[in-house]
Structure formats: structure tokens, C-alpha cells
Amino acid sequence: MNRIEGRVKVTGLATYAAEYPVENVTYAFPVQSQIAKGRVRHVDAQAALAMPGVLTVLSGEDPPPLASGAGELALFQSREVAYRGQIVAAVVADTYENARAAAAVVRVDYDPDDHDVSLRADHPGLYKPDHVNPAYPTDTEKGDIEAGLARAAAVVDVTYETPVLHNNPMEPHAALASWDDEGRLLVYDTAQGTTLSRNTLAKVFGLPKERVRVVSRHVGGGFGSKGTTRPQAVLAAMAARAVGRPVKLVLTRQQMYDVTGYRTPTIQRLRIGADAEGRLTALEHVAYEQTSTLEEFAEQTATPTRIMYAAPALRTAHRLVRLDVATPSWMRAPGECPGMYALESALDELAYALGMDPVELRIVNEPETEPDRGLPFSSRNLVGCLREGAHRFGWEQRDPAPGVRREGEWLIGTGVAASTYPARRSPSKARAVVQDDGDVLVQVAAADIGTGARTALTRIAAEALGLAPERVHVELGDSDLPEAPVAGGSMGTASWGSAVVRACEELKSDGREGTADTTEEVQGDAAFSRHAFGAQFAEVRVSSVTGEVRVSRLLGVFAAGRIVDAKLARSQFIGGMTMGMGMGLMEETLTDEEFGGFLRRDLAQYHVPACADVLDVEAVWLDERDSELNPMASKGIGEIGIVGTAAAIGNAVYHATGHRVRELPITPGKILMF
Amino acid sequence: MKPFDYTRAASAAQAVREYAPGTMYLGGGTNLVDLMRLGVAEPDRLVDVSRLPLDTIESVRDRVRVGAAVRNTDLAVDPMIRARYPMLARAVLTGASGQVRNVATVAGNLLQRTRCAYFQDVTRPCNKRRPGSGCPAIAGDHTNLAIFGASEACVATHPSDMAVALAALEAEVHVTGPGGDRIIPMPGLHRLPGEEPERDTVLEPGDLITAVELPPPPTGATVYRKVRERASFAFALVSIAAVLDVGEDGVVAGCRIALGGVAHAPWRAERAEQALIGGPATGEAFLRAAEAELEQAGPLPRNAYKVPLTRNLIVSTLEGLAS
Numbered sequence: 002m003n004r005i006e007g008r009v010k011v012t013g014l015a016t017y018a019a020e021y022p023v024e025n026v027t028y029a030f031p032v033q034s035q036i037a038k039g040r041v042r043h044v045d046a047q048a049a050l051a052m053p054g055v056l057t058v059l060s061g062e063d064p065p066p067l068a069s070g071a072g073e074l075a076l077f078q079s080r081e082v083a084y085r086g087q088i089v090a091a092v093v094a095d096t097y098e099n100a101r102a103a104a105a106v107v108r109v110d111y112d113p114d115d116h117d118v119s120l121r122a123d124h125p126g127l128y129k130p131d132h133v134n135p136a137y138p139t140d141t142e143k144g145d146i147e148a149g150l151a152r153a154a155a156v157v158d159v160t161y162e163t164p165v166l167h168n169n170p171m172e173p174h175a176a177l178a179s180w181d182d183e184g185r186l187l188v189y190d191t192a193q194g195t196t197l198s199r200n201t202l203a204k205v206f207g208l209p210k211e212r213v214r215v216v217s218r219h220v221g222g223g224f225g226s227k228g229t230t231r232p233q234a235v236l237a238a239m240a241a242r243a244v245g246r247p248v249k250l251v252l253t254r255q256q257m258y259d260v261t262g263y264r265t266p267t268i269q270r271l272r273i274g275a276d277a278e279g280r281l282t283a284l285e286h287v288a289y290e291q292t293s294t295l296e297e298f299a300e301q302t303a304t305p306t307r308i309m310y311a312a313p314a315l316r317t318a319h320r321l322v323r324l325d326v327a328t329p330s331w332m333r334a335p336g337e338c339p340g341m342y343a344l345e346s347a348l349d350e351l352a353y354a355l356g357m358d359p360v361e362l363r364i365v366n367e368p369e370t371e372p373d374r375g376l377p378f379s380s381r382n383l384v385g386c387l388r389e390g391a392h393r394f395g396w397e398q399r400d401p402a403p404g405v406r407r408e409g410e411w412l413i414g415t416g417v418a419a420s421t422y423p424a425r426r427s428p429s430k431a432r433a434v435v436q437d438d439g440d441v442l443v444q445v446a447a448a449d450i451g452t453g454a455r456t457a458l459t460r461i462a463a464e465a466l467g468l469a470p471e472r473v474h475v476e477l478g479d480s481d482l483p484e485a486p487v488a489g490g491s492m493g494t495a496s497w498g499s500a501v502v503r504a505c506e507e508l509k510s511d512g513r514e515g516t517a518d519t520t521e522e523v524q525g526d527a528a529f530s531r532h533a534f535g536a537q538f539a540e541v542r543v544s545s546v547t548g549e550v551r552v553s554r555l556l557g558v559f560a561a562g563r564i565v566d567a568k569l570a571r572s573q574f575i576g577g578m579t580m581g582m583g584m585g586l587m588e589e590t591l592t593d594e595e596f597g598g599f600l601r602r603d604l605a606q607y608h609v610p611a612c613a614d615v616l617d618v619e620a621v622w623l624d625e626r627d628s629e630l631n632p633m634a635s636k637g638i639g640e641i642g643i644v645g646t647a648a649a650i651g652n653a654v655y656h657a658t659g660h661r662v663r664e665l666p667i668t669p670g671k672i673l674m675f
Numbered sequence: 676m677k678p679f680d681y682t683r684a685a686s687a688a689q690a691v692r693e694y695a696p697g698t699m700y701l702g703g704g705t706n707l708v709d710l711m712r713l714g715v716a717e718p719d720r721l722v723d724v725s726r727l728p729l730d731t732i733e734s735v736r737d738r739v740r741v742g743a744a745v746r747n748t749d750l751a752v753d754p755m756i757r758a759r760y761p762m763l764a765r766a767v768l769t770g771a772s773g774q775v776r777n778v779a780t781v782a783g784n785l786l787q788r789t790r791c792a793y794f795q796d797v798t799r800p801c802n803k804r805r806p807g808s809g810c811p812a813i814a815g816d817h818t819n820l821a822i823f824g825a826s827e828a829c830v831a832t833h834p835s836d837m838a839v840a841l842a843a844l845e846a847e848v849h850v851t852g853p854g855g856d857r858i859i860p861m862p863g864l865h866r867l868p869g870e871e872p873e874r875d876t877v878l879e880p881g882d883l884i885t886a887v888e889l890p891p892p893p894t895g896a897t898v899y900r901k902v903r904e905r906a907s908f909a910f911a912l913v914s915i916a917a918v919l920d921v922g923e924d925g926v927v928a929g930c931r932i933a934l935g936g937v938a939h940a941p942w943r944a945e946r947a948e949q950a951l952i953g954g955p956a957t958g959e960a961f962l963r964a965a966e967a968e969l970e971q972a973g974p975l976p977r978n979a980y981k982v983p984l985t986r987n988l989i990v991s992t993l994e995g996l997a998s
């Protein structure tokens with residue numbers, strides 16, 4: 002289906018958080034820490050207060066009260082500085098320009114301490130977190146790794162590294178907050194979930210949930226960075242309370258790099274052994290990652306290794322270190338994305354060590370049940386994806402020898418990697434009601450962050466009701482609607498859709514209205530290992546003169562349950578794969594070791610693929626039947642596209658050049674310095 | 676952004692008369708306005724020179740005069756430029772994006788400032804932005820910075836593609852200013868950082884660029900090639916503008932090599948040129964010439980890749996031109 006909101010978006014009529022017309026509005030602009038660690042000694046607001054239009058300056062000098070006192074959202078509640086770029090004060094003024102100009106003259110004096118912003122695998126501060134995001138065990142171990150390696154015919158012991166990466170949604174994080182006479186808070190926020198954002202704000206301000214409303218009708222991309230409530234929402238609400246007028250706050254692109262989360266850098270060591278037939282004898286994956294001193298975020302980097310391949314000895318572990326950095330957070334496929342990059346690259350190395358085809362190596366190690374917990378898979382078609390992809394891509398003709406295909410100065414190579422992503426769902430509510438004109442209104446506090454959720458839910462409801470999609474109207478993006486989980490973890494459609502189907506079923510029997518709450522239904526889901534799988538194939542051309550890498554072909558074959566809408570699904574898959582290409586070849590935020598914080602905080606310096614990089618990206622899917630999932634029989638598709646792409650590209654670069662770059666991104670410089 | 680006054684000049688002479696300390700000329704604003712938003716540039720006053728009647732491309736006898744206010748796009752698509760100076764059209768087209776090129780002017784392009792990350796961030800030290808504050812790039816991020824002609828004070832690169840082609844074409848930059856008119860031959864406009872990294876060029880305060888004049892096209896084959904990890908909309912890691920004239924006897928009669936992304940100015944590889952002229956046009960000779968040039972390279976740990984990159988690029992480009 003075409004996007005329902007396509008027309009309002011391309012004609013500029015879609016209203017985003019910062020665009021709501023609100024009377025008497027004022028503007029806030031943050032002041033950010035210029036040290037990476039220490040204490041704010043004094044905030045001198047005098048000069049700023051004397052500037053034109055300035056209404057107030059907020060800071061830790063006179064901390065505006067908040068009900069919760071710790072973490073990234075506890076603005077001004079402490080004088081401790083946890084990272085460079087942290088918000089330490091804010092100016093509220095009558096115009097954006099006045100607020101920004103005054104913010105520049107707020108004087109902040111610090112007592113700086115020595116900072117440490119560098120992740121190392123031998124960092125003395127490494128520790129084992131209690132669990133990894135969202136609630137996985139930190140470590141798993143079965144069988145004897147050392148014995149497995151000892152009896153292996155081939156062993157790889159390799160370390161892969163991934164850099165700090167940033168989500169770069171087109172729409173900057175923004176909030177427009179106002180309090181009414183009864184002390185109720187309304188926030189137009191850039192939220193991937195209005196229910197969660199409302200609950201978070203209620204907690205931060207010590208309000209009952211009923212007194213907070215969050216509205217996010219259109220969100221211009223999020224990828225995870227808008228999944229948790231960000232400081233701009235708290236700051237706008239706090240400032241609005243302080244000045245007694247609505248406050249608008251739009252972060253600059255640079256500020257987004259500082260305070261809206263990022264993908265942790267990782268150092269990942271893989272030790273894999275296999276017998277002469279390629280069957281794994283041992284598989285160990287240890288991930289080293291960072292978090293901040295404010296909050297713990299432990300990315301689940303090694304978790305995909307728990308479900309991918311059969312191995313009698315299987316160990317995964319995560320170690321974390323608290324650095325003087327901002328708290329990392331969700332970025333498209335947290336865990337699976339960097340973890341599968343390392344696993345699937347190491348597997349390619351193993352295939353070469355064994356002299357075996359990498360597609361065959363994966364097929365040989367296909368498990369019957371989930372390797373980690375022994376659970377049956379609700380459905381698993383990795384082998385089907387590999388075979389279908391190999392066939393479509395022309396893999397059969399591939400000569401595995403690296404560094405031998407050449408067209409002029411360009412070396413050509415192909416690579417393969419597997420993809421996976423969990424197929425979860427969470428409880429959601431929904432309501433469906435027949436309107437006066439006979440059309441049906443469906444309400445759910447879902448979020449459409451550019452994914453097409455509104456369109457997918459319309460289609461799901463129309464199918465459940467047996468109506469034409471034009472006769473169904475989905476209302477979402479408002480916490481006053483029936484409560485729903487965030488657009489995250491690739492479970493939005495599965496969760497909201499389940500509730501929408503149930504509400505529509507009830508409407509059909511009631512004739513007028515139906516409501517649903519899927520809490521019980523979801524809790525009753527049988528114990529299965531539920532995952533989508535895929536296989537990605539890349540062809541690259543690498544200049545032997547310049548080290549430039551161009552991806553001439555990229556094919557993804559996915560098995561992700563029933564595909565609700567082909568057009569929407571294709572966009573998600575190829576969007577994910579394109580983002581994976583960025584991760585493989587260009588995306589990297591540098592940490593400034595000397596001063597703390599990040600460097601290259603804009604889109605001129607942080608490169609994502611341009612149209613000219615995206616030459617031939619194709620996504621197809623298998624017809625997968627899985628009745629254990631949800632009423633739509635669907636698996637989430639928002640994240641799996643980015644999983645495996647970087648490995649497929651890296652493996653292709655090796656095939657082209659004979660050079661194994663184990664540190665993303667694979668830049669010309671790294672290829673030339675081999 | 677600091678508040679500023681704005682005026683639009685009607686003529687070059689008036690623009691220069693309007694000049695006072697704290698004044699900056701405004702072209703398309705694609706670089707200057709960005710820097711003002713970042714607080715890197717803080718003019719009191721802008722004199723808009725983008726609509727001066729300096730927006731034509733004219734052939735004057737065997738030369739071509741390009742007005743300072745000609746938009747980058749108009750330069751790149753001009754039939755005369757494309758026919759006679761294809762290397763220049765190519766260089767301009769590899770820069771920025773269509774939208775940026777539509778507003779960017781020739782003078783603004785020449786005078787755009789470095790993309791060094793520290794320079795663009797007013798919360799960090801930078802000798803170029805705040806003289807004497809230090810150069811954190813040397814110990815920090817210099818991945819895309821200079822390997823030639825840098826100093827202890829600054830290792831920045833000049834980011835323009837167009838300027839590299841103009842250096843190879845030996846264009847002349849026409850300037851008018853409080854001190855009168857003068858002509859600066861390329862690559863002489865930009866200077867090396869030395870002790871004064873705050874000065875990008877040899878221009879004096881108030882100098883206004885009025886035109887760029889192109890001498891007759893050089894004899895021989897020409898090309899512009901730009902290396903970048905993203906296929907479009909990225910500054911050069913290294914770029915090359917080269918001219919090679921090989922006589923029927925296989926001897927190099929003329930050779931010009933200008934490099935971008937390697938120095939504080941477009942870098943004419945004079946040692947390489949000298950090594951080649953009068954000798955054979957062979958791969959071996961090209962390699963020796965490239966190596967002669969790179970003897971003076973002073974790479975830092977994170978930009979050491981530019982040494983093999985520059986070498987390969989020189990050799991491969993000359994081989995392409997010779998065949």
C-alpha cells in the first residue's frame with residue numbers, strides 16, 4: 002500500500018513536534034558541559050539574563066525540583082559532570098535566536114577531574130553487568146570450549162571492532178511543552194512511543210499518569226534514538242513550568258550527537274573451532290562495551306551467537322566499563338547488528354581456514370533447536386534464505402580464491418552473511434469503533450516513525466474487518482489513546498497489530514465497538530525460540546589504486562513470517578541494508594580522547610550512504626508460515642535488514658582483495674595500509 | 676549567532692569602500708553562514724557580493740574570464756568551460772551537492788575554510804580559529820588532514836576541489852582592495868600555515884576577488900580525479916588535477932600535477948613534475964616521480980594512508996593520461 006500520510010508529508014502539511022501552533026510560546030536552548038568529568042562549581046547567568054528577551058536561566062544553582070534524581074533525565078539535580086556535552090544549564094527566551102545567543106554567554110566554572118573515555122579490552126574497570134539489554138543473561142556457557150578448540154581441525158581466534166555510531170533521524174529531537182491551569186502537562190514530543198514517554202515524564206515530574214499527555218503524530222525517523230525519553234522533553238516541560246508559558250526546544254544536529262544516545266563501540270573476540278567437515282566444535286563470543294557513569298546500558302552484542310549455529314561448546318559473555326561518556330542506547334538492532342557483524346565475519350574466516358564454501362558452512366551448522374536454551378524454533382528458514390540467495394545471486398559460479406578478479410584497477414569480490422532478529426511482541430491495547438458514516442476508527446497509542454506503521458495497521462484492521470482499507474482510519478501517536486508499547490525491538494506491528502485484530506474481532510461481534518488488551522494473550526504465548534532470519538549477499542569493487550570500496554550489488558533474502566505489506570516491507574529491508582552499508586564503509590563517530598565528547602558531529606562529517614552509493618540493493622523474502630507468532634503470523638522487519646550487511650560487505654572486500662579489515666568502517670585508508 | 680548588519684553592494688568598488696574591520700564579504704553563504712551559526716565566524720557586518728555584476732563567463736582573446744560571483748553550477752555546465760577546460764568542470768561537479776553548487780560562488784569556493792573538526796567547534800582549541808590556543812588535531816583526529824607543508828601550529832587542509840583544478844590550470848585570481856588591484860597566480864592564493872595558521876591566503880583585509888582568469892588550456896591530456904569513501908557529497912581524501920603532454924618520441928614535454936586534500940593549499944607536485952619533464956612517459960618514471968614528491972611528506976599516524984594513496988593516484992592518473 003502507499004503510505005496513508007504520504008500526501009501530507011510530501012506537501013509539507015504533516016505536523017511534527019516542533020511545528021504545533023501554540024500561543025505565547027517561548028524557546029529553550031541548552032548549555033552543555035565543556036569538560037568530560039568533574040563538578041560544576043558555579044553557573045553565572047548574569048550576562049545571559051541581561052540579554053534581550055531572556056526569561057530565565059535554569060541550572061544546578063537553583064535546581065528545578067524533579068521527582069527522580071538520577072540518570073540522563075535528572076537535569077540539574079547534581080553538580081557532577083558525567084560527560085562532555087551533558088546539559089548543565091538552559092536559557093529560556095522569547096525567540097529561538099535570543100535563547101541561543103544568551104546560552105552562549107552563560108558562564109560555567111568547573112572543577113575538572115581527569116577523564117577516561119577510551120574503551121579497551123584490558124580496561125581495569127571492566128565488569129560483568131547483571132543482565133544485558135533488555136533482559137538477557139549476561140553470560141551463557143555450555144560444553145567445554147577449550148576441549149572443543151583442541152579437537153578442532155581448524156580454529157579462528159579473531160578480534161573485531163566497531164566504532165561509536167549515531168542514529169541520524171532527519172527530524173531532530175524536539176519537544177513543545179505546556180502546563181494548563183490544573184497543572185496538567187502536555188508535551189508534543191519526538192517519541193517512538195507516547196505511552197512510554199508519558200509514563201517516563203509522569204515519573205520524572207512526580208505526576209499521576211492521567212495528568213500527562215504526550216503527542217507524536219508524525220515522527221521523522223528514530224531508529225531507537227527516540228525510543229526512550231530524551232532530555233529535550235524533560236527540559237521543555239521543566240522550562241515551561243518555570244516561565245509559566247509553553248516552551249519549544251529543538252536540538253541542533255550537534256546536540257543530538259551528545260544527548261540522544263549512540264551505539265556503543267565494541268571489541269569482540271571470537272574463538273571458533275570446527276572439524277574437517279565444518280561442524281563447529283566450539284564457539285565463543287566475548288563482547289567488550291562501554292556505558293556511562295550515569296546509567297547502565299549493556300548492549301546485548303553476543304546474544305545472536307546463542308541462537309545461530311549448533312555447537313557442542315558455546316560460550317557468550319559481555320563485559321562493560323563505565324567511562325566518562327554519554328550513555329549509549331538503542332540504535333537499529335542493538336546487539337544483533339554489531340554482534341552479527343563479528344560472528345559472520347569470523348565464520349567467513351573459518352570457511353577459508355577449512356577450505357569450505359561459506360554458504361555450506363552455515364548450512365552444515367544449522368541447529369535443530371535453539372542452541373542456547375534447547376527450545377524449538379517457532380519457524381526457522383535460514384537455510385532456505387541462504388539457498389534462495391545463493392541461487393539468485395549466482396553464488397554457484399563463485400571462485401573462492403581471494404584477490405584474483407579484476408576489471409582494470411578494480412578488484413571484485415563477493416561475500417555472504419546471515420541475518421537474524423528476534424520476533425517478539427508485547428502487550429498492547431486498542432479500540433475500534435464504527436463511526437456515523439459507517440467507516441471504522443481504530444485507536445492505538447502506536448507510533449509511526451516513518452516505518453509505515455499507520456498504513457500497516459490500516460491494512461491489518463481492514464483485513465480483520467473485511468473492509469476496504471479506505472474505510473478504516475487509524476489514529477495513533479497520542480498517549481490518550483489505548484496504551485501501546487514503543488516502536489522498537491521490531492515488535493511494533495506484532496504488538497499493536499495483535500491488539501487491533503482483537504479489537505476488530507470484538508467490533509465484528511458487537512456491531513459497534515471493540516476494545517482489546519492483549520496482556521493475557523501475550524503472557525500465554527508458548528515457549529518457542531522466535532526469530533526472523535535472512536541471508537545477505539554483497540558484491541564489491543575495490544580500487545587497487547585508491548582503496549575505495551563500492552558496493553555494486555546487495556541482495557537480502559529474508560524469512561520473516563507473513564509479510565503484511567510488500568511495499569512497506571521492501572522499504573524497511575532495503576533501508577536497513579543501506580544503513581548496514583553505511584556501517585560497513587563509512588559511519589564512525591570519533592571520541593575525543595583529549596577533551597572528551599565526540600568529534601564529527603554533523604552530516605558533512607558523519608557520512609551515511611548517498612544515493613550514488615546505493616547502486617543495486619534488492620530485498621526479497623520467502624513465504625514463511627508461522628502460526629505461533631500473532632494473529633497476523635508476522636515477524637518484525639524493522640531491524641533485520643541492517644543485521645549482517647556489514648559482514649557481507651567485509652567478507653566481499655576480503656574476497657576482492659585478500660585483506661581482512663577487522664575494524665569498521667572499512668575505509669580506503671585501512672585497505673591501503675594493509 | 677552574533678547579531679550583524681547586512682548590506683548589498685552594487686559594485687566591486689562600493690563593496691571595497693564598505694569594508695571596515697569586522698566586515699566580511701558574503702557570497703552564496705554556504706560556508707560562511709554555516710560558520711556563523713557555529714560561532715566560528717563572528718562578523719559585525721556582511722557585505723553581500725553575490726549579486727555584483729561579476730556573474731559572467733567571457734572569453735577575452737585566448738583566455739577566459741570567470742566572474743567571482745558565478746555560481747559553481749553555472750561554471751560547471753558552461754559549454755565553453757566544458758569544451759576547453761573539462762578538468763575544471765569535472766572538479767567543480769565532484770564538489771558538494773547540486774543544491775550547494777547552485778548557490779556557491781567561485782570566490783566563495785576559493786575562500787572556503789578548512790573542514791578540520793576542531794576548527795569548526797568553538798568549545799575546543801584551534802590555532803587557526805583562536806591563535807595560540809593549540810592544535811589538538813596533531814595528537815587527535817587528523818585522519819583527513821595534511822601530509823605536505825604542515826607546521827607545528829596547524830595541519831589543516833584546504834578543502835576545495837575547484838582550487839586544485841585552478842592550480843593545475845595556472846589560473847589568475849583578480850583582486851581589488853583598499854590597496855588597489857592585483858593579480859595572484861594560482862596556486863599562489865593559498866598559503867602554508869607556518870606560524871600563522873589563521874591566515875588561509877595571501878589576501879589582505881578588505882581584498883575582494885573579482886574574477887578568475889584562465890589562460891589558454893595547456894597542451895596535453897587533462898583529468899581530475901577525487902578519492903572519497905562515499906561516492907558523492909564528500910570532501911576529497913586526496914584529489915588530483917593533472918596535465919600530461921607526451922611528444923611523439925614518447926618523451927614528456929609538459930606535466931602539471933596539483934593535489935588536493937594533502938596540504939593547507941592546493942599542492943603543486945613540482946618535484947614530480949620536474950622529475951618527469953624531458954624523460955620517458957613510463958610507469959616506472961611515474962612511480963619515481965611520485966616517490967620524489969613524497970620524500971617531503973610528513974604524515975601523522977592517522978593520515979599515513981595518504982602517502983600510498985597519493986603515490987598510487989599520481990602513478991595511475993599519469994598512466995591513464997599517457998595511454
Ligand SMILES: Cc1cc2nc3c(=O)[nH]c(=O)nc-3n(C[C@H](O)[C@H](O)[C@H](O)COP(=O)(O)OP(=O)(O)OC[C@H]3O[C@@H](n4cnc5c(N)ncnc54)[C@H](O)[C@@H]3O)c2cc1C
Nearest residue numbers: 702703704705706707770771780782783784786835836884
Ligand atoms: C555539506 C557540504 C559539502 C561540501 N562539499 C564540498 C566538496 O566536496 N568540495 C568542495 O570543493 N567544496 C565543498 N563544499 C564547500 C562549498 O564548495 C563551499 O561552501 C562554497 O563553494 C562556498 O561558496 P559561497 O559562495 O557559498 O561562499 P561563502 O560561504 O559566501 O563565503 C566563503 C568565504 O569567502 C568569502 N568571500 C565570498 N566572496 C568573496 C569575494 N568575492 N571576495 C573575497 N571574499 C569573498 C567570504 O567572506 C567567506 O569567508 C561543501 C559544502 C557543504 C556545506
Ligand code: SF4
Nearest residue numbers: 791801810829830831
Ligand atoms: S589543524 Fe589547524 S585547523 Fe585543525 S585544530 Fe589544528 S590549528 Fe586548528
